[in-house]
Amino acid sequence: MLKIKNLHASVEDKEILKGINLEINAGEVHAIMGPNGSGKSTLANVVAGKEEYEQTSGEIIFENQEISELEADERAHKGLFLSFQYPVEIPGVSVTNFMKTAINENRKAQGLEDMPAKDMLKKIREKSELLDMDRKFLSRSLNEGFSGGEKKRNEIFQMAMLEPKLAILDETDSGLDIDALRIVSNGVNKLRTKDNAVLVITHYQRLLDYIVPDYVHVLLEGKIVKSGGKELAYKLEEHGYDWIKEEMKAV
Amino acid sequence: MELKDKLISSFFAFEEHVDVNTKVHNTRSEAMKNFEATGFPTRKDEDWKYTSLKSILKEDYSLFPKKEDAIEYKDVKKYFIHDIDAYTIVFIDGIYSSHLSQTTHDKIDACLMSSALSKDKYKPIIEKYFNKIAPKTSLNSLNTAFSREGAFINIPKNTVADKPIQILNFSTGNESALMLQPRNLVILGENSNVQIIERHQSLTDNAVLTNSVTEIYAEKRAILDYYKIQNDKSSASLIDNTYVEQKDDSNCSIHTFSFGGKLTRNNLQFFQKGEHIDSTMKGVTIIEDKQHVDHNTLVHHIEPNCESHQDYKGIYDDKSVGVFNGKVVVEKEAQKTNAFQSNNNILVSDKATINSKPQLEIFADDVKCSHGCTIGQLDEDAMFYLKSRGIPEKEARALLMYAFANNVLSSVKIPELQQRINKLIANKLNVNLGFDL
Structure with missing residues (x-):
């Protein structure tokens, strides 16, 4: 589904990603862990198509197509979704209206008519129940005055609405208390099928108790330096990253 | 002649x-x-x-x-x-x-x-x-x-x-x-x-x-x-x-x-x-090409215990020019005046101009007066957020502009008129945002 080959990327001429290789197949859950500043969020943003991040070399192949030159919206149309670490507040646009625009723009890209209003409302109702969201929430301005937990829940609600092939969850656990974490991860798990995939980016192993990964990758200084199964996450939680750094030095 | x-x-x-x-x-x-x-x-x-x-x-x-x-x-x-x-x-x-x-x-x-x-x-x-x-x-x-x-x-x-x-x-x-x-x-x-x-x-x-x-x-x-x-x-x-x-x-x-x-x-x-008067002036300006819109306002607070609210939003594209000159005068007798003025502008093109000039002349000493003026571009982070949800550049810009003007729009008290103005804005921005603007 997603194949990243030797990806290098810079922000303001500073190289952050220094040759990432990663392959994610349908039905899989991958986790990327790493300390602050290792390039986790940069990777998420580059794959999603943020313009401030310059991809200097390498390939991003999504659903058999090189997407490096595509705009963020075109990547979304292909089925890519990024749950933001810091969702942007947009006063003046309600969650419902935002979702209507997003759904219909995606349909337009697929050559489909606008979704009938009745179907739209039904879908919004279903998916908001999945995330245990209050009705009132849907008429509020997008992310404005939302608590950290509400923002993250709203991100996963959008994911549920858009039904992406690959969802990248960037630090979705940060700012969540244990109840919100459970609701959010439940939502993600219910959306999993054999045809889609999830890439979880996190500092902590905690989230991975709920969204259980098939593979865990360690990102250090812009490179994936170690990959393994979910047990790798426990080891990182217990011992930190120093032992990997030691291993690297030894090599 | x-x-x-x-x-x-x-x-x-x-x-x-x-x-x-x-x-x-x-x-x-x-x-x-x-x-x-x-x-x-x-x-x-x-x-x-x-x-x-x-x-x-x-x-x-x-x-x-x-x-x-x-x-x-x-x-x-x-x-x-x-x-x-x-x-x-x-x-x-x-x-x-x-x-x-x-x-x-x-x-x-x-x-x-x-x-x-x-x-x-x-x-x-x-x-x-x-x-x-x-x-x-x-x-x-x-x-x-x-x-x-x-x-x-x-x-x-x-x-x-x-x-x-x-x-x-x-x-x-x-x-x-x-x-x-x-x-x-x-x-x-x-x-x-x-x-x-x-x-x-x-x-x-x-x-x-x-x-x-x-x-x-x-x-x-x-x-x-x-x-x-x-x-x-x-x-x-x-x-x-x-x-x-x-x-x-x-x-x-x-x-x-x-x-x-x-x-x-x-x-x-x-x-x-008189006393206990409320005066409100609000405006939304969305212009392009070489259009020119000038708002020259004055509120004259003469008596005590009155309020005035000014809220003007402007979005300027191409070589358009906007002017906001908002004057508030609070006379010596007009104690306990509350006067608010805000003028927010977005320059969509680097050739567009806004001249914003708030003028406050306050002669009373027990008043609340505030004014704020901002001039900016559309928020790049917000643009990326919208685009990452599959909303193309043009529609994303339009949605942000609409959002920017929304608090003035939402104070229109005739619902049909509000709908009409929303449609005018959608036409002006040349978009269909998939919901009734």
């Missing part, structure tokens, strides 16, 4: 034909003298520093249309807010159109300035209110000298107008260029309430210059909501001079939506002559 000379020489011919009472005649002659002495404002006047009328005044305007033009309702239907029941006062090239209008004298007067100026029964009202608050600026004087037609709205005390009133000014292009001088008078008696929608619409690509004066008087506890829709063709220019005098406990709001026209200048002034 220069426009000024043409106006002066036409005045005498005009004045012979109009049936008015002597007092009004004297007012007009005096106004003409004043215009003759001052002439059109130039950029040397501090209030006109950022707006030049020069290129507009070069046209050879006809001052009176040579023939009356009848237009059919179906051709102008789209300019009516037709999904609400409303009184409608329609002018075509400055002349009242009875077949397009629905006026009334039942409980309220929603009728014509020409009859108010000439009929005996309105004489006391005209003597009390006509040309009393419009400052003697050259443009007001010019309008006063030629004042013949416009809307006359009189809401007696303890009366709530049963439906909104629309004032529509069409120009047809029968003349190669036309200058119009509509004159409106709005009087709200004690405890009265009315909603008014005003629109100027050219139906031609010929040049039109409208120099409009509206005087509004709100007596004690009166409530007024006034909406100005400025979405004219790029061949039409508008100088809108509106003055509001409020008495105790009255509440007046004026919304100005400026999306169209070549040059638009709004002179809007509030005079608070």
